[in-house]
Amino acid sequence: MDEMPPFQRARRPEQRELRRQEILDAAESLLAELPAEEISLRELARRLDVSKTHVVRYFESREGVFLELLNRMRRSWLDAVEWPTDPDQVMPVLADSLAARPILCQLWSMLPTVLERNVSVETVRAYKLVDLEHRTELANQIADRVPALSADDALLLTEHIVVGLVGLWPFSRPTPTVVEATRDDPRLARARVDFPARYGELLRVMLAGMTTRDSRTATP
Structure with missing residues (x-):
């Protein structure tokens, strides 16, 4: 070039x-x-x-830049995840790998409230097609390592993975006022969010619920 x-x-x-x-x-x-x-x-x-x-x-806009950057950083994350062979470790590894990429988490958490605004229909469609491609790849990686999870449910799980991140990440980045208000009060210990631990816990519960449901459905 x-x-x-x-x-x-x-x-x-x-x-x-x-x-x-x-x-x-x-x-x-x-x-x-x-x-x-x-x-x-x-x-x-x-x-x-x-x-x-x-x-x-x-x-076209700042949000358009961030949407494209989100796609690029998600691609980089997917390429770098070192998946475990133990099915019980898949969700904790996923949570830890995302926690290690705070800019990706920040952008992803902004998706519904900021990034999908002030952009054209064409930009949103292009973003969502790449997002679907990436989530399908993620679903395949999970399904390959968790045999109890169907392919359809693995893709559904990726939606829950995103929703969980969008909801939890902002709570793990509190304002100084929130930090001071919760620092020394043991009653507010759960208000202090350790993102990888809490997100890993959330993902394990999601996966357990879906695999349990699948096994019950398969029972004659």
Whole structure:
């Protein structure tokens, strides 16, 4: 691929893709430093040393950038998971592997309330098709290691995995006020959320319920 000066107007498809990846790299870097709500297209443009107009050529909105980054980071996570052979360890390993990727968890937790807003129908459809592809792959990985789980239920389980993360992740990142209010009161111990432990517990319960249901259905 030809070398290009920083943010020269991209004309060929491979050049446009390079520019898109540079924007996603900048967004990921900013998310490691700032809360997502403080990152705008203007902030992204400043990080890239270009005008906001340059960024809009490749993404329609900040949410569009984050949706694409979510897909990219989920792909990277799926490629990196080291799946156990013990069925009882599948859910804890999944929970720990996600907890090790806080930017991915942050983006995923924002999906229904932030990322699927201020974007076009085409952008949402494109995101959801990639999401389905990734969840199908995840379902296959789980079903291969948990024989008691049907393929259909494995895919359904991936929906619950996402819903559980969306609900639990924000509670594991409390405000300073919440931290102070719950720090020394033993009655509020469960209000202090250890994400990998609590999420692993939630996923184990989900999996146990689905496999138990399947075994009861299979019983004559």
